[in-house]
Amino acid sequence: MHDGRFxxxxxxxxxxxxxxxxxxxxxxxxxxxxxxxxxLVAAAARDGDLTPLRRLGELLGxxxxxxxxxxxxxxSAEAVLGHVSAxxxxxxxxxxxxxxxxxxxxxxxxxxxxxxxxxxxAAALLGxxxxxxxxxxxxxxxxxxxKFIMVDFEVAETVWGWFKDGADLPxxxxxxxxxxxx
Amino acid sequence: MTDREDRLRSxxxxxxxxxxxxxxxxxAEALDRLRTASGTVAATAQAPTLPDPPTSPTLDSPTLYSSxxxxxxxxxxxxxxxxxxxxxxAPSLPLASPATPSQSRRPAAIRPQSVAPTGQPVxxxxxxxxxxxxxxxxxxxxxxxxxxxx
Numbered sequence: 634m635h636d637g638r639f640x641x642x643x644x645x646x647x648x649x650x651x652x653x654x655x656x657x658x659x660x661x662x663x664x665x666x667x668x669x670x671x672x673l674v675a676a677a678a679r680d681g682d683l684t685p686l687r688r689l690g691e692l693l694g695x696x697x698x699x700x701x702x703x704x705x706x707x708x709s710a711e712a713v714l715g716h717v718s719a720x721x722x723x724x725x726x727x728x729x730x731x732x733x734x735x736x737x738x739x740x741x742x743x744x745x746x747x748x749x750x751x752x753x754x755a756a757a758l759l760g761x762x763x764x765x766x767x768x769x770x771x772x773x774x775x776x777x778x779x780k781f782i783m784v785d786f787e788v789a790e791t792v793w794g795w796f797k798d799g800a801d802l803p804x805x806x807x808x809x810x811x812x813x814x815x
Numbered sequence: 816m817t818d819r820e821d822r823l824r825s826x827x828x829x830x831x832x833x834x835x836x837x838x839x840x841x842x843a844e845a846l847d848r849l850r851t852a853s854g855t856v857a858a859t860a861q862a863p864t865l866p867d868p869p870t871s872p873t874l875d876s877p878t879l880y881s882s883x884x885x886x887x888x889x890x891x892x893x894x895x896x897x898x899x900x901x902x903x904x905a906p907s908l909p910l911a912s913p914a915t916p917s918q919s920r921r922p923a924a925i926r927p928q929s930v931a932p933t934g935q936p937v938x939x940x941x942x943x944x945x946x947x948x949x950x951x952x953x954x955x956x957x958x959x960x961x962x963x964x965x
Contacts (some may be wrong), residue, residue: 706953713952738959767956785960809962 637712639700639719658699660692662724667746674754683757690761696720697766705766717766726758734802736811738783740773756781776802784809 645662646655655661677683697716698705705713710731718729727745731738740759748754752775759773759781772789773781776796782805784792795805950958 704953706951706956708952709949710952710955733955736958737962738955763956767953769956769960771956771960783956783959784962788963791964808965810965811958811961812963 637702637715639716641719641723644723656696658696660695670746671748674748678749678751678753683753686754686757687761690758690763691765693720693724693726693758694762694765697762713766717762721762726755732780734782734806737806737809739776739802740781740783741779742781743779745779751775752779752781760786776805778802782806 644657646657648655653661654664674683674686677685697713697720700716700720701708701713714729714731721727721729721742725746726742728741728743730741730743732741733739740763742755742759745755756773756775760771763771763773763783770786771783772786773783774789774792774796776782776792780802782792782802788809792805792809795808800808
């Protein structure tokens, strides 16, 4: 077992004779240009179906889980972040980091591919990835400036509506409160 | 007797004929020359208690002082429990009593007993301070997923 850090060596296997690229856990991947991916995501966002991107996020989450020696829930946020950001970088999705805003956990994804104006493609990807990692239904709602607030999927639409109405992240945080399950 | 033996005997007689105080003066001058040539002789004789740390590993620097690890007087973590736990009704701490001659020669080590309030069990002073444990990723996730509109 490794020492807790992500080991990127040998992550991709290039099989030139068969024309395939696989990750080290056997998943076949395809290299796409940012322009092509952007048009695909824009079309998906217009149709309101970002399921493929969420599915891609789940595959990234599988990669993260495969690199952890314990469940993510018992690890420190720093340890999980190290693996998540490494996988995100290896797939070319930018630099990922965590921020804590009160009780809210916020994901930042900088230098990501420019896909759609509302950043819904990245939100779907992050939601799928963190749902897979935590085995919970997680939604990452865009709040501007490459920040995505992590909330339960039941309140995602409400939070998204606040943001579309002009509320920034501090205002959104102020409109939320912690409600523990009884 | 040869000529050479004659010359040697003559020289010896002249040395013997010199006054004793003159010979002491020459001896003192020789000693001064020795001290001037070797600065470390004087430094060693003065024996500074806390020399400045050397800035470079030259021969003039007291590397022996800096290269030795600091002496640790019984770290708190390895203090035997029997010495650190004391009933509240026990007599005053030994360090509070007048120092014996052996204690005055050696600086007293800093121990839990010396900072514990009088009469309070020392175990309170030696307990590890409790820092808030950083939340795990699961706890942070639980917190953010519990957010609901006000």
